[in-house]
Amino acid sequence: MPLTLQIFRSPVILWWCLSVCIIFSTCSVDAFQVTRDQNRTPWFFVYRSNSKRIRLSNRKTDSLMLTTLQLSVDDTSSSISIPFSMDPTSDAACHNLRDTLQLSSEQHQQLAKLAVLVNAWNADINLISRKNCSRDVVFGRHILPSLAPLSIFSESKELQLLPGQSVCDVGTGGGFPGLPMAIARPDLDFLLVDSVGKKIRAVQDMADQLGLKNVHTFHGRAESLPSSRKFDWVMGRSVAAIPTYALWVYHLLKKKSDDEKCGHLVYLIGGDIDDSILDLAVHDEDISELLKHPFVSDKRVLVFPQPAVHELALASGEKLQVHRGGSQERRPGGKNKKLGSGSKARGQWQRRGITTPKSRGYEGFRRYDSLDKK
Template identity: 35%
Template structure:
C-alpha cells in the first residue's frame, strides 16, 4: 500500500460518517492543492507529505461537532488555500460558504479549485472582513490561525446571525494552535466550549490544537 493510500485509509477510519462521494471530492481537492502549491506557497512545503493527515484532518475535526441546517451561511475568514472552507463546503453541501481572503493570488487559486471541483455552494471574495456589507450576517464565522483571538472576535462579532437552529449555537468557530488562554486573559472573552483536538483525534498527532466556539 502506498503512503497516499495509507493516509486516506486512516482518514476514513477517523471520520467514518463521511460518504464515498465526499472522500472522492476531498481527494480531488488535495490533488489540486498540491498542484497549486508547486507554484504558490499556500501550505508549508515541508508539510506536503502530511497534507491529508495533518492539515485536512485538522479541518475535518469540525465535522465531529458541527450540524448545519439547510441554507446555513458560513464565512471562512483568511481562507488561504481553501482551508478549512473548501473541505467543509464539500462535507456540508446543504450550506452556503463564503471564502474570504485579502491576497489576490490566493483568491485566484481558490477560484480555480472551486470551479474545477464544481462546488455550487461556494462564493469567493477578495478583501478584508471589515469591508463586507454591514448588514450581511452568517450563522458561523470560521478562522484557522488567522490572527490573535481578541482581534478576530472584534472583526467578526457583529456579523453573526441570531436565532438559527444549528448545533452548536451560531457563533465563531476558531482553529487555534498553542496556548489560547494567554490571548484571552485581558480580553474579557469567554469561550462557550473548547475542544482539544489532540485528545479527540490522538491518532493524527495534531499536537496542541484547539477548536474554540464563541457563542454570540
C-alpha cells in the first residue's frame, strides 16, 4: 500500500486534517470574498478589515507581469463635511474663477498655489483658524470670498477699480483679502498692513513665491502710516466692529476733489449689523450672491465712501491714538534714534573705559569683625 494512503488511514491524522479544513473554511468565509469583475480583472480576492480594503489581482502590464496591489480606504464612519470648503481644482472652483470672475488659467493656478502656501505656513504660524485647516478650507473659506468684491467692481459704473489705483489691506492677517485681490488685479498697487510681525513676514514670503510685484507689506498699525499717504481703496475682512475699524482707517482714504473721486472702504463681515450702519453703505450684498454660488460664504460685502467712513469713526465714540513711525522703519539696535551732543538719557548706564577703575561704593567700609571691641 502506498505511504500516502497509510498515513491517511491513521485516525489521528484524519481528525487533524479535518479540523484544519474546517477552521480554514470558517476563517476564509469571514475574511475573504470572491468576486468577479467583468471589465478589468477576471478574478480577485478582496480582504476586508475595519477600515481598509486590499485588492489583489493578477494583471498584465505592458512592460512587466506582476501582481498588483491596490489599496482603497473604506471609511465606515460618517464623513464630516466642512462648511464652505472647496477643492481649488474642482469644477465648482473653475466655474467661480473662470466664468463668474473672468480670471485666467494662470491666475487660477496662482490662487491654488496660494491655498497650499497658506496651509503650509499655518502649521507653524496661526495665520487662520487651525481647526480642520486644509488646502480646500483655505481656498473655499478664505480665498474665494476675498474675490467677491470683483463682481461689484465689474457691474457697478460708480465703483470701478481703475488701473494704477492704490489699495490698502488693513489687518491682513494671513493675506486676506489682499493677496487674492493682488493676484486677480496685477494692475493695482497693494499695501498689506498688520501689527503682528510674523504674519507680515509670512505674507511677504508668499507674495514673493507667487511673484507678486504689486504687493508691499507694512509691519505696524494703520495709525502708524504717514498721514500724507492716501489710498483709493481700503479693504478689510472681519478685523473689528465697523465703527472701530472706520476709526482706524478713515484718515487713509482720499477725499473728494475736483480731480478725483473720494476713496472707499470695502469691508467683508458676517453676523447682524445695525441698520444705522447699513444706511451709510452704498453697496450691500451677500458674498454667495456675488459669486453666484449658494454655499460659498455666510458673510457680506459692504462699501462705504470716505464721508460715511468718517461719520462711522465719529460714531464709534473712541479716540484715535496716532503712533507715528511704524516698527518696520526701525533699525536694529535702536540706531534710528540719536541722542543729542553726547548727552546721556535719563536712567541710561554710562559706558566705562578700560582704564577707568570700577566703582563699587566700598570706600571707608569695614567689616563688623574688624571693629574694636569695647
